[in-house]
Amino acid sequence: MAMNGGEQTWGQGGEGAPAHPGTDELRAGFQGQPNPALAKERAQQARWARVARMVPAVLVALMCVSGVASRLKSVADTGGWTIAYGVGLGCAGLGVELARRGRTRWSYLATMLGAMAMATGKILP
Template sequence: MTTHGGDAVNGPVEPEGPGGRPLFFETSTDELRTKLQGQGRPELAEQRRREMRRTRAMYAALAGLVAVVCLVMMGVRLGQGDALGVWVATYGVGVALGGWGFVLARMGHTRWAMMVTCIAGALAGIGDSPAFR
């Protein structure tokens, strides 16, 4: 087999590093080990844990707020003497979904918690609409 310059080669050519050694053997196993251990920087993992904890707390607070608002609105409307109707069911389901969103957020399922909380908020808006007065 010949190369581009016409020189004969008997085997595969490996790129060479300084001193004529192949690049593959340029670093020792100790150097590789220290590089590998340096990749898992503990401060980044701790920062990510803190951020996830804050996210769960924020979603749990939002879901709890939606549930409390649904309860308060139900109490206000019942206190005003409104007749029972569909609005009670929408507020009741809003309270239940807000509570479930709180539980999901505390368990770490933040996407599901946000979805359930949004549905609870939408039901609270529907229950407060003039169509149900």
Template sequence: MDMRGTQGQGPRPDPDELRAAFQRQSRAELAQSRSQQARIARWAGMAFSVLLGLGAATVLVTRLSEGRPAGLWAALCAVSLLLTVAGFALAKLGRTRWTIAALALAVLVVQLGDSLGFFAD
């Protein structure tokens, strides 16, 4: 008798029972669940886009209000703002993977701009 892989597990369910239980599930429930998950992902992408856009704007306004001359760092912060707007638009269109890519790039660009802002004379 082969006992590999069955330690701590109860009796294995019959594959026919599993197949029947899966087929009894209604397709409407699955479609509704997927639709709800997609809606939540779109809203989360839009919310993160707004938050990151506010963060990039805060960095830009703070550095400029300190009297630092605008330069490459300001351009990078502006590019980051544009990326967050693009992320918002992509999330609204349902392109959540592209939204994540745009927002990750926006974070990297604003961090680079912020670090260059310390060295501006």
């Protein structure tokens, strides 16, 4: 690749411009990549990170469902707590899905929002 007046152009070999890389150069570059075991280890770490974010989100969702079930049995009127528990359940469910897709930071945020909504539902009449 050569610089021609600020533009990058591919050369044809001559005049100092390098040609497209050949098969041997590409093979040498590929073989120079890091150890495949390292890539496998990183994939395992990413899988565990997803599971580690999924478990709390599932627990928060189950606590929201059990809270709604227990309060519906004991109280005849529904109030703001129903909405708070519903929001908590929705956020926790979103946290599970985000963790499954590998968006662990967003999953953590959604799970914490779900837990806060559940805690708000506990203090509402």
